[in-house]
Amino acid sequence: MASHIGKLPVAIPAGVEVSIEGQNFSVKGSKGSDSYTIPEGITGAVEGDQIVLTPADDERQTRAYHGLSRSIIASMVKGVHDGYTKTLDIIGTGYRAQMKGKGIEFSLGYSHTITVQPPEGIEFELPNANQVIVKGTDKQVVGQAAANIRKLRAPEPYKGKGIKYTDEHILRKAGKAGK
Template identity: 80%
Template sequence: MASHIGKLPVAIPAGVEVKLDGQAFTAKGPKGSDSYTIPEGITAVVENNEIVLTPADDLRPTRAKHGLSRSIIASMVKGVHEGYAKRLLIVGTGYRVVAKGKGLEFFLGYSHTITVNPPEGIEFEVVNANELVVKGIDKQVVGQVAANIRKLRAPEPYKGKGVKYADEHILRKAGKAGK
């Protein structure tokens, strides 16, 4: 029995070039290129402008990685075609971000500023002093860099001050009751 997700073919959009060399998969598109090694026991075939993955029937661990491999390949194809982005908001009086070269400088209420430099394949866009966008072709790296920035000053539950995702809802707690 194969994975329900793994059975689905991955459509190759116009402008994206895929290459299969044994278990090595490479995708090139307008945003860049990315590669992945398909686990042993899973075969990939390009037919009718789609990528189809099939597992070996006898190996249980291979079947378990079938859907994962399909999801990673689909994310790679989307990443090199459109790219990924995470929007972060900075909430709080005096809290702000400034572009400094390719990196960012954060003022988050500490006695010092915090500088963050982008890893390979990631770029930052400062929309305004309280909003920034992390962009890249690798979904996992974009999410990890955004999570690391959020961790610099996670939102607190009383006033919601800190760095948060644009689509994140902070559960608020009631403050102390007055007299």
């Protein structure tokens, strides 16, 4: 029995070039290019405007890699065609960010500023001093770069101050009982 996810074909949008040479898979689009090595026991083929992955045998591990490979390839195709973005909000009095070259300099209530340089293939945007947009073609690297920025000052539960994802909901605590 093949993986439920792995047996689904990956649609190739217009403007995206796909090449498979043995176990090496590469994709090129308007936003960039990416490559991935398909694990042994799984073969890939381009059939029309779809990518189809087939497992050679029905071992449990091959089945797991089958679904994983399909998910990674689907993410790569979407990344080089549309790209990925993560938006972070900076909340708190005096908390702000500003561009410094390709990096961002954060003022987050510490005695010093923190400068973050973008990893390879990642781009930062600042629409205003309290919002950071992380863009790139690799879903994993975009998510990790955003998580590293959020980690600089994670949102706290009492006032909600810190760096949070735009779509993140912070559970608030009541605090002291008051007078």
